[in-house]
Amino acid sequence: MEVKTSLLDNMIGVGDMVLLEPLTEDSFLENLKKRFDHNEIYTYIGSVVISLNPYRSLPIYTPDKVEEYRNRNFYELSPHIYALADEAYRSLRDQDKDQCILITGESGAGKTEASKLVMSYVAAVCGKGQEVNKVKEQLLQSNPVLEAFGNAKTVRNDNSSRFGKYMDIEFDFKGDPLGGVISNYLLEKSRVVKQPRGERNFHIFYQLLSGASDDTLKKLKLERDFSKYNYLSLDSATVSGLDDAANFRTVRNAMQIVGFMEDEMQSVLELVAAVLKLGNIEFKPESRCNGMDESRIKDKNDLKEMCELLGTEQSVLERAFSYRTVEAKMEKVSTTLNVAQAYYARDALAKNLYSRLFSWLVTRINGSIKAQAKTRHKVMGVLDIYGFEIFEEGDNSFEQFIINYCNEKLQQIFIELTLREEQEEYIREGIEWTNIEYFNNAVICDLIENNQNGILAMLDEECLRPGTVTDETFLDKLNTICADHQHFESRLSKNSKFLNDHSLPHNCFRIQHYAGKVLYRVEGFVDKNNDLLYRDLSQAMYKANHSLIKQLFPEGNPVKVNLKRPPTAGFQFKASVGTLMSNLQTKNPNYIRCIKPNDKKASHIFNESLVCHQARYLGLMENVRVRRAGYAFRQAYEPCLERYKMLCKNTWPHWKGPARQGVEVLMTNLQVPAEEYSYGRSKIFIRNPRTLFFLEEKRKQCLEDLATLIQKIYRGWKCRSHFLLLKKSQIVVASWYRRYAQQKKYQKIKHSTTVVQSYTRGWQARKLLRELKYQKKCEEAVTTIAAFWHGTQVRREYRKFFRANAGKKIYNFTIQRIMQKYFLGLKSKLPSMSPIDKTWPARPYSFLDGVHAELRRIFHLWRCKKYRSQFTEEKKAVYEEKLEASELFKDKKALYPSSVRQPFKGDYLEISKNPKYQKLSSAVDEKILLADVVNKINRANGKGSPRLFLLTKKNVVLADQKTGQLKANVPLTDLASVSTSTQTDGFFALKLKEGSASAIKGDFLLSSDHLIEMITKLHRISSMAADREKLNIDILDEFLVQFKQDKVCVKFIQGSPKNGNSVSCKRKNNRLLEVSVPASS
């Protein structure tokens, strides 16, 4: 919410002098002092701002302050120059009213500073943008340039503006600056040639000499030393706190920004240098034959250099300083100049040169800063003009007269505008117009400017009058013509009123200005008004080969010789003041009245008499009076009601109806006398400040009560809100806690639920899974069965087509092939049919191992069978015998191997066929199984006798070989055993059973070549008979033989080789028969 404040808040003294009660000069000063002591340098008189120079920087011009005052109402904040600037700028921008800001005050009172503050404020609050900023910069930078050329150090101000300045700043409809126009008034050009004590020339001279580079100085033919120049007072050439060199750079920079070309700057500096040179030209008298003194230039060096700078011819200028040509009625008269006149001419030239240069600068700057667009502009004019100047002891001259005239005019316009405004406001507000008593200074203006008998008119008249004209003649004229004027005072006027007034010297006149009486000394009035420059000089200047100089002296052009006198200074000034006034009249004025608190340029010093003096001549009291003439105070209804509504129950705290009614209720309620105020359309007008203060006082009291009330309510509110906060916090805490607890509980339940749920779900899931699995299995089983079944069926149906069988078939086929090959191979490689052939082809495949072995066995058996099958019964019997022989003797008797090859013939003798043995054969009725010849060993000597040995099924028959006579027939049943040796001999013994019939003759010891056959057959036959015991065959190398009664041992020994290969048997003793058998080889 925007805080509504008022000027009346926290006021030190009164912020607006209009409210001063009682209004006296003392109270006025006291109020100013009080405020000044509290650093309140600004005070209002209505909308006029009084500004006291603080002579130190105050922290009240910061960007924050700018923001504070921006867009606020004038009376809302404490008085400030920004409030005025803001008001002016806003009514310019928003209400389309052209504005002018009139800044007046004594030299050093802060006018220039004030104008800069206004400009900087406007620059800060107006629009921004590249173009706008450039314009702003140019406008602001025009200041340093003009200050360098137009300001000087004076006793009162180190940076005193020695010219009046009015600047129109032009804005577009948005309030953005477009450009500006500067007008200058009355440069104090006398300063160029002479400066009062304690003062110095214009800044630019010093700045140039201190700040320019050596090179520049050389070009300008200058030396750095100030003392080299007559026009520069050495008195206060350097000013503390002023850095001329730095300022020179600032000025050059500013000139560049404003748009000066390099050569223009150079020309300007050349002119400045020329002025300095001019000052150094000195004259000496030279007596002429006519007895008159004629001036001559002392040292021509300076003149020469100056002429070089300006491009003039030296002789021309030299002549111009010695002669003066007066033209009258086509006739040229040349008179010589004396030394004084030459000096006068020189100084006149210097002054003119400088002041024309200054005017040119202003024009040049205007060329740069003037607005480009041709559309209608809104204008804000800033007038920084010297205020009333009153020097004590009648030191006031033509300049002061002019200046004071200007101020008189400003006062006039102020009165006019203020009153007009006041009047307009009354009409606007519907207030009855009451005549305002005030002093109108129109009469003084008339005294000065009246075309017939005004002082200026008379001065001009004097100047133009032929004949001798002096300041005294001028005063005389005044004395005759103005004597009756009530504001004109002179000792010699017809009216003897001042005859004895010693404060009024004879060569002076006094004018009662609205701001006070001023005593003017007439000396110099005529000269200054004439402002004469000899034509020879201006023509010399015009001839100069220098672009700028030529422009400055157009009257020097010989083609345009103008015999008319140039307009006088007074006339010119009057004209320009006239334009200024008519210019200002179209605008809404805003006043800043600057006051200097002391003469010492010191802060904190408030010199009452000095301020009083200024307040008087600035007409401040007049201001207040005019302002208070009708109603002292006025305020719109809304803010008024807002401010005072607490004073009445009906309007407090809120007034529902229109503000005006509220104010009416308020005023009636407060019983303010009706003549003290009037109701306008939108404002209430209060006649007397007292009433306002009464309201303010009431308000103050009420505010205290309200403060208590507010305090009470605030405390209550604070406690309550604290309580509510606590409560709220408690609820928050509780809710958080509850939430937390519930959350915990919930989480627990949730967890448990999840567990239970998970178990149940698990159980259910598992159950389901089981079922599903079972179902799936069943389905799978069914599917499998069906598949198998189908498979089987299909296979069955399609087996023949399936490759699967191919394997088996191939396998079988391969196996068949292999077997076939195997068998065929075997067939071709079969071994011989001999059963004893052990060979057998190798098997081709290991898997045939079993078969191969089996086949071998079968083949062998088959071969054996085949072999056997070719045998007859007889042959078979033979082999059976052979077999038996083997069983009996193999490995037992060394003779056996040799017998294997011998076939068992049996009948070696063919008994039946031999007639010799017929008898014998008939004696043996049975079939003879064996018939051979054996040796019957004699028991006595061991010698052998041949015998036939026959064997039948039942008997062994021994017969004589020669006769065939039967010798013994032994039934086989009587045979007990047969003994034979282990060796190769053919000895054997037939042992008979003891007690048998045959045994009587004893056992038989025989030797046969076919021993093996014989014994085998014997054994065979005996074994075939079922009723008989088996015949024992003993094979020993020592056995006993029963010879009749004796038993003889037959012993077989290895015969020695000397005995030969034959077996020999020898009887050793009765009991031993030794058979020596050759060792088998």
Ligand SMILES: Nc1ncnc2c1ncn2[C@@H]1O[C@H](COP(=O)(O)OP(=O)(O)O)[C@@H](O)[C@H]1O
């Ligand atoms: N508002 C201000 N704040 C601080 N100093 C100021 C102010 N106004 C003026 N001054 C001081 O006073 C001096 C003179 O002011 P200036 O404006 O040049 O006077 P004027 O133009 O009236 O002759 C300035 O140089 C400055 O030092």
Ligand SMILES: [Mg+2]
């Ligand atoms: Mg100034």
